[in-house]
Amino acid sequence: xxxxxKISYLEKMSKQIRRxxxxxxxxxxxxxxxxxxxxxxxxxxxxxxxxxxxxxxxxWEGRDRFLFSKGHAALAQYAALAELGFFSKDEFKHLKTLxxxxxxxxxxxxxxxxxxTGSLGQGLSIACGMAASLKIDKKPNRxxxxxxxxxxxxxxxxxxxxxxxxxxxxxxxxxxxxNRVQATGFVxxxxxxxxxxxxxxxxxxxxxEIDGHSVKEILAAVDRAKRETGRPKLIIADTIKxxxxxxxxxxxxxxxxxxxxxxxxxxxxELA
Amino acid sequence: MGNQRTAYGDTLVELGKKYGDIVACEADLGxxxxxxxxxxxxxxxxxxxxxxxxxxxSFAAGLSFAGKVPFIHTFSAFLVGRAYEQIRVSICLGKKxxxxxxxxxxxxDYGDGATHQSFExxxxxxxxxxxxxxTPVDAYETKKLTEAAYALEGPVYLRINRNDMPELxxxxxxxxxxxPVVMREGKDAVVFAHGIMVSKALxxxxxxxxxxxxxxVVNVNTIKAAGMESLKNYLGSAKAVIAAExxxxxxxLGSLIEHELRGTDIPVExxxxxxxxxxxxxxYDVLLVEYGLTAERIAGKITQMxx
Numbered sequence: 001x002x003x004x005x006k007i008s009y010l011e012k013m014s015k016q017i018r019r020x021x022x023x024x025x026x027x028x029x030x031x032x033x034x035x036x037x038x039x040x041x042x043x044x045x046x047x048x049x050x051x052x053x054x055x056x057x058x059x060w061e062g063r064d065r066f067l068f069s070k071g072h073a074a075l076a077q078y079a080a081l082a083e084l085g086f087f088s089k090d091e092f093k094h095l096k097t098l099x100x101x102x103x104x105x106x107x108x109x110x111x112x113x114x115x116x117t118g119s120l121g122q123g124l125s126i127a128c129g130m131a132a133s134l135k136i137d138k139k140p141n142r143x144x145x146x147x148x149x150x151x152x153x154x155x156x157x158x159x160x161x162x163x164x165x166x167x168x169x170x171x172x173x174x175x176x177x178x179n180r181v182q183a184t185g186f187v188x189x190x191x192x193x194x195x196x197x198x199x200x201x202x203x204x205x206x207x208x209e210i211d212g213h214s215v216k217e218i219l220a221a222v223d224r225a226k227r228e229t230g231r232p233k234l235i236i237a238d239t240i241k242x243x244x245x246x247x248x249x250x251x252x253x254x255x256x257x258x259x260x261x262x263x264x265x266x267x268x269x270e271l272a
Numbered sequence: 273m274g275n276q277r278t279a280y281g282d283t284l285v286e287l288g289k290k291y292g293d294i295v296a297c298e299a300d301l302g303x304x305x306x307x308x309x310x311x312x313x314x315x316x317x318x319x320x321x322x323x324x325x326x327x328x329x330s331f332a333a334g335l336s337f338a339g340k341v342p343f344i345h346t347f348s349a350f351l352v353g354r355a356y357e358q359i360r361v362s363i364c365l366g367k368k369x370x371x372x373x374x375x376x377x378x379x380x381d382y383g384d385g386a387t388h389q390s391f392e393x394x395x396x397x398x399x400x401x402x403x404x405x406x407t408p409v410d411a412y413e414t415k416k417l418t419e420a421a422y423a424l425e426g427p428v429y430l431r432i433n434r435n436d437m438p439e440l441x442x443x444x445x446x447x448x449x450x451x452p453v454v455m456r457e458g459k460d461a462v463v464f465a466h467g468i469m470v471s472k473a474l475x476x477x478x479x480x481x482x483x484x485x486x487x488x489v490v491n492v493n494t495i496k497a498a499g500m501e502s503l504k505n506y507l508g509s510a511k512a513v514i515a516a517e518x519x520x521x522x523x524x525l526g527s528l529i530e531h532e533l534r535g536t537d538i539p540v541e542x543x544x545x546x547x548x549x550x551x552x553x554x555x556y557d558v559l560l561v562e563y564g565l566t567a568e569r570i571a572g573k574i575t576q577m578x579x
Contacts, residue, residue, distance in 0.1 A: 065337075107365075107366075108366050114337065115333065115334070115337065115362075115366065116362070116365045116366045117361075119357060119361045121326070122326075122330045122358055122361060122362050125326070125327045125328075125329075125330030125331045125333075125334065125358075125362070126330045126331070126333050126334040126337075126362055128327075128331050128334060129330065129331035129334020129335040129336075129337070129342075130335070130337050130338060131334070132319065132331070132334070132335060133334065133335045133337065133338040133339075133340050134338060136295070136316065136317065136340075137338065139338075155326070156324075156330070156358075159322075159324035159326060159327035160327045160330075160331070162324070163321055163322065163324065163327055163331065166322075167319070
């Protein structure tokens with residue numbers, strides 16, 4: 001595929017992910033719209049271009065692994081997994097109902113989900129363990145892990161950051177979805193998490209900062225990260241919470257928000 | 273006398289030789305937990321995680337995904353207390369095959385005091401689905417239960433005492449997870465115990481035998497496991513039951529027995545640590561006496577109950 005075509009395809013898929021997120025939640029239901037929509041381009045690039053996965057064989061040994069340390073954004077992953085055929089989109093309508101395959105936070109009962117995450121701070125450590133395990137076995141598989149910027153307040157992440165550098169986990173690709181908004185307000189009104197780039201660099205990581213809604217920049221950053229050896233890699237993605245839904249953008253209320261019928265219809269029009 | 277820590281460390285090395293999928297993680301206490309022996313033998317399969325217990329637990333869950341069997345180590349207090357939620361979510365929720373080794377549990381780290389002593393560990397972990405909880409009684413049982421923990425697919429919490437303890441087995445007995453062991457027969461009363469309290473119960477039985485009271489002692493090395501045998505099977509003709517443990521009286525062996533005996537009219541008394549924190553002392557025995565974990569207290573309670 002030509003680069004231009006690839007970019008336009010991945011942009012189209014980002015929109016599809018957002019549409020699926022909106023439809024999964026539906027009108028008059030609460031769901032993690034904001035932090036799922038901010039992730040759409042990154043998920044699109046990883047799942048529809050970068051990662052080696054086999055939807056018909058989710059446990060395939062050669063697969064790259066994806067973990068949502070910010071597990072509440074699971075909807076974005078569900079959308080990508082269903083699009084790839086890991087399971088049917090029929091599952092969307094059972095989201096978060098009793099016995100459903102699609103839980104409120106990622107669980108391994110869902111084909112393609114690698115770990116139970118959602119208690120913030122734990123995902124990166126699990127990713128590090130997976131990466132270390134692959135290293136011992138001298139396997140080429142890679143681990144991709146997405147954190148939130150609000151999640152940076154969790155001390156465990158910094159334990160993981162130090163140990164990943166110590167074990168030279170260069171098969172680990174982490175992202176921070178830097179949308180600046182957490183459940184009840186702005187991240188930097190709570191913890192002075194900035195400057196994230198300098199902090200992670202100081203912790204021994206190869207760090208890049210990009211526009212998280214630019215497919216082109218995400219592709220370039222992942223390519224650049226692949227050439228870096230000997231240390232774990234971080235891509236800080238500058239994003240907008242609720243991206244793509246004008247009524248939800250940058251609003252903490254839509255961290256786990258409810259769309260009215262009117263907003264729901266508007267959302268699907270904006271994403272058409 | 274034997275030592276559970278060295279028995280554990282040696283066994284892990286032996287298992288590591290046989291099974292290449294075993295890896296070990298340590299939070300900077302390897303010379304106490306004796307995971308240092310595994311480090312010497314298999315440095316490439318050993319992860320020194322530094323003083324970061326939460327990361328260690330979730331990291332181990334990650335290791336287990338690709339088929340590794342991680343044994344993770346530090347003091348029980350820091351592992352179960354500080355990283356409780358990581359044990360809950362990263363390990364138990366997904367039923368990951370991680371072996372959690374809680375070293376220096378109970379009062380056994382007598383010198384370090386309350387911060388380092390851990391006798392609410394069973395209480396916390398018993399509440400978690402998928403968890404198996406083991407307390408060996410001596411060095412031999414430590415070896416056997418370490419092997420059994422590896423053979424069992426799923427999360428296991430293995431408690432290791434810090435101090436030299438009496439050897440209660442000959443060294444050829446069969447030890448199985450979920451199968452209590454009768455250490456002494458007796459018809460009047462039963463003491464269910466684990467860890468050091470099995471020795472104390474045997475002493476109590478001896479004291480009472482001289483007074484004509486015949487006490488059975490059952491070693492409950494498994495507090496929780498899928499399909500474990502009911503303790504009811506071990507009552508016989510007993511008219512009094514004691515649960516003796518180096519653990520808080522809340523949600524440990526005592527609670528297990530009270531639960532199992534509900535609906536019967538057999539009286540149960542608990543010999544455990546009352547609602548208190550630990551403290552430093554000059555040796556282990558001084559603390560066991562201070563916290564009422566003695567043969568005399570067990571014997572006294574049985575005498576009272578049979579009056």
